[in-house]
Amino acid sequence: MxxxxxxxxxxxTTGLExxxxxxxxxxxxLIVLDEAQRKHESARREALHAADIAILCLPDDAARDAVRLADGAATRIIDASSAHRVAKGWAYGFPEIVGHEKIANAKLVSNPGCYPTGFLALVAPLVQEGLLPADWPFTVNAVSGYSGGGNALxxxxxxxxxxxxxxxxLGLGHKHLAEMQTHAGLRHAPVFSPAVVPAHRGMVVDVPLPLSAMSACADxxxxxxxxxxxxEASAVVRVDMAEMPPAELLLRTDAAPWDGMRLYVFGSADGSQARLVARLDNxxxxxxxxxxxxxxxxxxxxxxTGLRL
Structure with missing residues (x-):
């Protein structure tokens, strides 16, 4: 069945993809509502209760409202908004970081944000292994295609x-910070510098590391x-093992949809500095x-299954 x-x-945008x-x-x-039904709370409630699984591709407040509408149903939920990424009772939907079993057994799953996906893939495993200090004031420089801002952008x-x-x-306090800090196990929220470039899709997340200034850090x-x-076991996330960096990393305006992620570790010749870089499709x-x-x-x-790798 x-x-x-x-x-x-x-x-x-997310729903169409x-x-x-x-x-x-x-x-x-697939349970499909027509344009008029999508605006009616009763029709949405009926669809949410009829579904085995619902995926919420909504602004944060609307996602919270959808969870309220689904209350009392056996429906399992994947929320693509940022409303529940650090909420109690929700599994964080990054299987390579939290483990597949937590997601497999969860009723409520919160999809990670695009920028945090790159940051956490780079930082969380290294903090967990004690190779980067959890109390370091990390910085994150990142650029994304404009589709990440939704239809208005x-x-x-x-x-x-x-x-x-x-x-x-520029006022700091970005909504992704709590997610980055919590799921990387950091003492301080990172300083986050996001930007958008004139490409529809694509993202580069860059975490600079002044290794010589870090008292507890691996080479x-x-x-x-x-x-x-x-x-190693992931079919989605790959780590570039080349010791020599490429001449450049590019985002292309004609990039095709891609569901993988590539991670890089670049180091200076004297080992005093490093850059952790993630490239993915937002x-x-x-x-x-x-x-x-x-x-x-x-x-x-x-x-x-169904992923474009």
């Missing part, structure tokens, strides 16, 4: 082609080896691809 699946917010990854998958029977970039670079979060080779070991492993991966795990299906 097919698994009944409802995507609340299916007309948004999830539906694209579900094309041709007979394991799921997509429209802005497409209507204002003269925008070459958009730095934001570059040990950091790389630890990440390789941590993600709509892939940073959003819709992660939701599909979590959906597969929750349904005891091969986790890469």
């Amino acid at each position: 097919a698994i009944r699946l409802f995507i609340d917010g299916a007309a948004g 999830i539906r694209a990854r579900l094309q041709g998958r007979s394991e799921f029977d 997509i429209d802005r970039f497409q209507s204002e082609p003269q925008i070459a670079y958009r730095a934001y979060g 570059v080779a040990s950091l790389r080896a630890a990440l390789v070991a941590h993600f 709509l892939g492993k940073g959003a819709s691809g992660a939701a599909i991966q979590n959906l597969n795990i929750m349904c005891s299906l091969p986790e890469t």
Whole structure:
């Protein structure tokens, strides 16, 4: 019997990408509301209660409202918003970090944010192994394609082609910080410098490390080896093992959807500095691809089914 699946917010960017990854998958029977029904609370409540699993592709307040509407149902939920990423009772949907079993057995799963996905993949395993200090004031420099900002930002970039670079979060206190700090096990929230570039999709997350100033820190080779070991079994996350860095890392305006993630560890010649870098698709492993991966795990299906790797 097919698994009944409802995507609340299916007309948004993340929802559309999830539906694209579900094309041709007979394991799921998709519950679809027309445009008028999507605006009616009673229709959404009925769909949420009828589904075996619901994926919420909504703004934070609307996601909280959807959870309220689903109250009393046996429906399992994957929330792609940031509303529940550090909430009690929710499993954090990053199987490579928290373990597959937690997601497989959870009723409530919160999909990670795109920027935190890159940051946590780089930092969390190394802090856990004691190779980076949990009390270090980490900084994060990151750029994303404009699709990460939803329809409003997509429209802005497409209507204002003269925008070459958009730095934001200048008041600090970005909503991703609690997620980064909590799931990396850090004493301090990192200083986060996000920006958007005129590409539809793609993301680079860069964590600089002044190794010589860190009293308790491994060398570059040990950091790389630890990440390789941590993600060795993953079919989604790969660690570049080359000791020599590439000449450049690129984001392309014509990039195809991609649900993987590539991690890099770069070091200076004298070993005094390092950069941990993650490259991913903000709509892939940073959003819709992660939701599909979590959906597969929750349904005891091969986790890469439907993913674009």
